[in-house]
Amino acid sequence: MIPVRATGLLHTFAEAGVLAAADVHVALRLARLGGEADETVLLAAALAVRGVRTGSVCVELATVADTVAPADDLDGALDGDPADGELDGVGTAVEVTELPWPADWSAVGRSPVVAVGVDAAWRPLRWVDGLLYLDRYWQQEQLVRHELDARAAQPPPAVDLAPLGTLFAEPGSDRQRLAAAVAAGRWVSVITGGPGTGKTHTVARLLKLLVDQPGPPPRIALAAPTGKAAARLQESVRAQAAAIGLPVDLTASTLHRLLGWRPDSRSRFRHDAADRLPFDVVVVDESSMVPLTLMARLLEAVRPSARLVLVGDPDQLTPVEAGAVLSDLVHRPPAAVPPVPGLLDSNVDDLDDDERRQLANGVVRLRDSHRFGAGIGALAEAIRTGDADETVRLLAAGGALGRGEDTDELEAVVRSSGAEMFAAAADGDRVTALGLLGGHRLLCAHRQGPFGVAAWNEQLSRWTRPAGGPASGGWYPGQPLLITANDYDNQLFNGDTGVVVVGEDGLAAAFARGPSTEAIPLSRLSSVTTAHALTVHRSQGSQYEAVTVLLPPPSSPLLTRELLYTAVTRAVHRVRVVGSEESVRAAVGRQVVRASGLRRPVGAGPG
Numbered sequence: 001m002i003p004v005r006a007t008g009l010l011h012t013f014a015e016a017g018v019l020a021a022a023d024v025h026v027a028l029r030l031a032r033l034g035g036e037a038d039e040t041v042l043l044a045a046a047l048a049v050r051g052v053r054t055g056s057v058c059v060e061l062a063t064v065a066d067t068v069a070p071a072d073d074l075d076g077a078l079d080g081d082p083a084d085g086e087l088d089g090v091g092t093a094v095e096v097t098e099l100p101w102p103a104d105w106s107a108v109g110r111s112p113v114v115a116v117g118v119d120a121a122w123r124p125l126r127w128v129d130g131l132l133y134l135d136r137y138w139q140q141e142q143l144v145r146h147e148l149d150a151r152a153a154q155p156p157p158a159v160d161l162a163p164l165g166t167l168f169a170e171p172g173s174d175r176q177r178l179a180a181a182v183a184a185g186r187w188v189s190v191i192t193g194g195p196g197t198g199k200t201h202t203v204a205r206l207l208k209l210l211v212d213q214p215g216p217p218p219r220i221a222l223a224a225p226t227g228k229a230a231a232r233l234q235e236s237v238r239a240q241a242a243a244i245g246l247p248v249d250l251t252a253s254t255l256h257r258l259l260g261w262r263p264d265s266r267s268r269f270r271h272d273a274a275d276r277l278p279f280d281v282v283v284v285d286e287s288s289m290v291p292l293t294l295m296a297r298l299l300e301a302v303r304p305s306a307r308l309v310l311v312g313d314p315d316q317l318t319p320v321e322a323g324a325v326l327s328d329l330v331h332r333p334p335a336a337v338p339p340v341p342g343l344l345d346s347n348v349d350d351l352d353d354d355e356r357r358q359l360a361n362g363v364v365r366l367r368d369s370h371r372f373g374a375g376i377g378a379l380a381e382a383i384r385t386g387d388a389d390e391t392v393r394l395l396a397a398g399g400a401l402g403r404g405e406d407t408d409e410l411e412a413v414v415r416s417s418g419a420e421m422f423a424a425a426a427d428g429d430r431v432t433a434l435g436l437l438g439g440h441r442l443l444c445a446h447r448q449g450p451f452g453v454a455a456w457n458e459q460l461s462r463w464t465r466p467a468g469g470p471a472s473g474g475w476y477p478g479q480p481l482l483i484t485a486n487d488y489d490n491q492l493f494n495g496d497t498g499v500v501v502v503g504e505d506g507l508a509a510a511f512a513r514g515p516s517t518e519a520i521p522l523s524r525l526s527s528v529t530t531a532h533a534l535t536v537h538r539s540q541g542s543q544y545e546a547v548t549v550l551l552p553p554p555s556s557p558l559l560t561r562e563l564l565y566t567a568v569t570r571a572v573h574r575v576r577v578v579g580s581e582e583s584v585r586a587a588v589g590r591q592v593v594r595a596s597g598l599r600r601p602v603g604a605g606p607g
């Protein structure tokens, strides 16, 4: 849909599918309010709006022509309103590089709607070092930068690291020990690593170290961006607690709940710079899912004298909202502040140059997976490092990995796990049925279309639905469920999964509640869908025994390295890719590009 009032460059770029209606509307409104009519400036403004819509906090005007792809729009739409047809508004007739891109953007620097450089007074847009921001995102990025730099400049917290030797005594724990030492010895630290590399193991021992220091025990907050991830963090920390003598009553909450969700605002919270969080240690898991706005709110709410430990895997898919802060923090230029003295003596001699630089910013990457087999670990590493040949070779080698273009194996797996699930659900055995949810999952890049979740959920339902059709209202025993919006009445959260079971009064939805289960009448659920298949975005933070990844054709812009990495690392024992070798190569070769100023030295000059 091309906005009616768009003319000139805006019209051309909207027609080509680069700009959506919303981008054009915001640019036109800014221009009207600021008295701007220059077409180049209008296009730049619309591209900045587009940037935010597709996950970037800013747009680099000099390179935008090479990095923009019309169908990028699909990415932002992944888990949005299902009414967003995936190809809505996307024209493909015109090659993006053939569009009339301005060769000279200097009009932007003279515009009354653009503040140029770091110190210029407020205007709706800001141009710094060639990056054009909507001012709100510039302010948030500056806040994150200032909060991080101010904390790095404070004298480090005093801590006795000696107990780390006992806490990390197992051979091969050197990096974990280093990560705990860095997190204990700095106000802000980042512990990264793929699934099963011991991030939670390290956090639990870090907490034990801090709890045992002289003085009153620290007040600890554990949080994650989603309810599901918070529940998993709490479960894993508690599972470790008894063995190392940590208090077993530690609870984890969502970041929104930690910060104090306010019904009157989506982006403001009860706790902020004026009313900081009352904690001495704040651990945030699955930080790769935290967008810039939420990270800014978190940093201003955490007391400067509290340790903030960000935990996550920066190689996973970036948040749907703007800003991939975890990945930016890992790639930030090293701080002038040296790492805490003595930390490098801890026998970690295999850090490469990049890792040593990152250490100066409090970043430690854990490498060895303690969870899944060597096959999946090697595959994840090949994808992460962009080695397409090795990825293809590993997928062809058999064993725990496989690739093919037919869906015969998928059908066999789904039919047999569906039968097991049906038997448990028909028996009203909630525990077994919920346990089986962790068995096999189909993961798709798209929501709609022939490679999308919607169509494949239908197909998998046909394979698993008991003969004779659905028992009642479309529901059937063993049907896996996904909650798609927070439901405070039922204490269910976006992303929670459950299963339809036979209950005392007919069919009900069973959900895990910590170690126990609860059955909720299906009529009480409003935002719920079938979950045989999930988008890879949705699967973040979950693990399954076996995963089938359905890849779209190589031309799909959703096919990225981050997508494939996230998908295969959801599996513990077995990964099967359904798709062509070309699709695998296209995915490994294409990285998500998210523009951000956090990866550069602080804005020194104007556009």
Ligand SMILES: Nc1ncnc2c1ncn2[C@@H]1O[C@H](COP(=O)(O)OP(=O)(O)OP(=O)(O)O)[C@@H](O)[C@H]1O
Pocket (backbone or CB within 6 Å): 170, 172, 173, 176, 193, 194, 195, 196, 197, 198, 199, 200, 201, 202, 236, 370, 371
């Ligand atoms: N040094 C170690 N020695 C022995 N077992 C370990 C070690 N580190 C981790 N583990 C075990 O490996 C498993 C995975 O660890 P953990 O859950 O901490 O990983 P993670 O990185 O937090 O995973 P995820 O990203 O999936 O949350 C756990 O069972 C943990 O007890």
